[in-house]
Amino acid sequence: MKRLLGLAILVFTTRADAQPDTGWELRVPDRLEIQSGTSGSLVVSLAIDRGLAISKDAAIILDLAPEGALAVKRRRLGRADAVDPDAEAPRFQVAVHADVPGDFALKLHLRFWLCGNKSCRPIDARRTIAVSVPAPAAPPSDAGVDAPADAGRRK
Secondary structure, rough: OHHHHHHHHHHHHHHHHHHOOOOEEEEEEHHHHHHHHEEEEEEEEEEEEOOOOEOOOOOOOEEEEEOEEEEEEOEEEEHHOOOOOOOOEEEEEEEEEEOOOOEEEEEEEEEEEOOOOEEEEEEEEEEEEEEOOOOOOOOOOOOOOOOOOOOOOOO
């Protein structure tokens, strides 16, 4: 009997651990490419299942941790910083800037409360976005190009 009970606990524990957190989705690209010396736009959005809501009484906190030569205007954003702060699932648009070429990472940490009919639960999500900043293309060189025949002559 103990063996059967232990097996049942193992099966239920495994199934619970294998199931993803349902009810919401954090939508961010895996990779972002921006040009050196310019800013690119990173869109961070939330999607929630029908019947659920993001608490309007609790904070939404989006922390950004740029690595290397990446820069963002503000490292912590809240609901008021969203493109659509009154939406059921707010969306953020973050300007990411880099002055030097290379491959960098931008780490996100999002916290909010997801509510059902009778209760709310805290959500803590982390993602890392790979940011690629290619080297600027070299201007074409004039080597090997013939000058016009009369360029050096006096008239």
